[in-house]
Amino acid sequence: MNPYRLYLVTDEQLSVDRLQHVVGEAVAGGVTLVQVREKHGDVRAFIERAEAVQDVLRGTGVPLIINDRVDVALAVNADGVHLGQSDMPAAYARRLLGPDRLLGLSVESDGQLLEAESLPVDYLGLSAIFATPTKTNLIKEWGLNGLSRALTQSSHPIVAIGGIHAGNLREVSKTGVHGVALVSAICAAPCPRSAAAMLISHMGE
Template identity: 45%
Template sequence: MKPLDLSLYLVLDPELCGGMEGMVTTARMAAEHGVTIVQLRAPHWKKRQWMEAARSLKTVLDPLNVPLIINDHVDIALAVDAAGVHVGQADMPVDVVRRLIGPTKLLGLSTSNSVHMAEVSVELVDYIGVGPVYPTGTKLDASPVIGLSTFGQLMSEKPLPAVAIGGIKAGMAGPLIKAGADGVAVVSAICGQADPAAAAAMLSAEIRGARS
């Protein structure tokens, strides 16, 4: 597996993307124009839909060498041979997930405060998601918003590569990279946009600019 590149992390939302077909098309266009990693997240779907979508996503992402991460559902990740799994604080414990997925697949963990950071098992987890940085309407059960200042403080404590998440739009990625993020995760900044390719390219350029 190539080195993990969290620069522009797309979390798919089937409703914003216009269903399964729209989601797969969005992922392909975004991956062709700067997205470096894609997560399938569809909390209201049945398992069969997860399976079909994951297979279709791998078909378009594998040729581009863009990893597919499955949110929470270890069985789906294993069934389609996805690159890894991402879990939250209330999901299956990371030691159990790691035992199930093996030593080579990616494992991401959501965090939102210093306590979460201190408890991260660095020998089991590959990267952390940190947020929500800003208010978000795409995850109704999200933790309280932390803001850019607190995010920067958390970046000084990060035990692993970290991706910022939560309400991030065009123009917001640069400050997060400068605050210490290894990448930014977006949903509506690409999903549901009239031109997902242009949206991804703009965000990718913003991230590169912040690093230079």
């Protein structure tokens, strides 16, 4: 199974109870991987949220990825880490995580895409496919053509993120991308299970 197909990135604004509800429903609807994100720097809160999601995912086969923090991933025995360009270098993270955990890396430019070829990562998060109001420090808007080109240039699986929603998901999927990462399309949906199922249907086979 392709774990990257429908990649949920959690919304740090959700309460722990709501977070558990959203993740449980989203997985029931077809989400294949969950990344817990906590940008406020509170490590205890991050561990609490990660453990809460871990409880929901136990027995589902859906991997838990921790955003940025290798220490938090190790603390909760998560399935992997997703790094940004300003986080711990991938080689150091791989050394700490060992060979079996997933390691992802955000890529925001052609130079970073090329550099990633020599790094010990499992997949790349290509950002941003489309500009969004929430991403104010955008380096590059890849668009569909840029995404298609990146897929031919990289030997790593690619997860597309940024401005993807039900209205453009079909076109994104047609590029052959390995997966799409979404936040609000699922986390802000009235019914996360229905939202995830609808997104899967838009992706086709």
